[in-house]
Amino acid sequence: MTEHHVWHSKVIGEKAVSKLKKHGFDAFFFSTKEEAIKHISAQFSPGLKVAFGGSLTARQLGLRELAKISDCVIIDHGLPDLSENERLDIMRQELMSDVFISSSNALTLDGSIVNADGYGNRVAAMIFGPRKVIIVAGINKVVDNEEAALSRLKNTAAPMNMKRLNRDTPCAIDGICHDCNAEERGCRAYTILRRRPAHTPTQVIIIGEDLGM
Template sequence: MEEYLRERYASAAASLSKKLVRRNFQPIICQNLEEAKERALEKIDQNQSVGFGGSITIEQSGIIEELYQRGQKMIDREKTTSPEERHQVMKQALTADCFLTSINGITEDGELVNIDSVGNRVAALTYGPDKVFAFVSMRKVYGDLNTTVEMVRRNTAPLNAHRLSLEKTPCIKKGTCGDCLQAECICNTIAITRRSMAKDRIVILLIIEEVGL
């Protein structure tokens, strides 16, 4: 990453952190994904259960592998062998002690914007696990609320549609969100988290490095 871009993100992160604190979030500024992983690992007790949602950023961090290596109790839908079992494990993850996720977009005022297909990821963010660790790159700070929702729908959703090898949505056919009602739609839920009811329950790992989709 160019130094001038790193400096710009660092300044924005310092300003955004103050706004996140006012909204009862717990921001932690991290220079890169490796630091974000280490900070999260420090805060997760080895006796706690951990669930997680689908996230490229979480996958790239390597935190899942490290949690397994230290004997963490993992609630892992990827270990299931049938759709029915997968569904049950996803429900169990909502009762985990800790939940790992990413954030699709953040407004400059500190509101969190997420678009979800099944809804398990935003459900865990909103209520359930005692602690949520949300990994997010500073390049996902887009502006006001309307701009952030638009950017997530027009940019992140199509990228995820291609990543998941969908076939019939406008994201695939045109490369941009078409407000579809297709069975494959991955934009079924748009969640705006403007404040955490419980102070410091949601830890926002603000990553200076450009990571994720």
């Protein structure tokens, strides 16, 4: 990344952070993932129930492994070899975690957090249930406004995610949204957080690198 890319990421990231703070979120910008990892892992402690919302970004940062090293209790429906009922039970447990860690499909420069979910577990946990929510996202997910966020969600994040999960949807074939009725459609519950949910302390961490989808 050139110095100009670093500068631009910082300017854009800090602008989004400023708006998010005005909307009640505890927001931070870090230029590198190493700085963000240090900030997040400092919040881990033995016995803390830490849940993960199926985030590729969190996986890229190695947060699950760091939480495990800190002797946290890990709650993660993405573990291999789980039955469907076991996965659903763990999703419900995630709502009662001490810390819920996820990413977002898009963040806006005017301070909104925009997501779509298939089961609804991720967006539900962002709104109410966990004692604290940490949303971590790369600078690639910051867009101008809610209209741009929905466009990013439909035509970038969702198709890539459906392809990653090997879902039988039109967007996993041609990379664009068809607003389909496919049985395996992953965009079923849409949320826009324009202010921090009333009883959910929420950190939003923007990293000046491309992460996730």
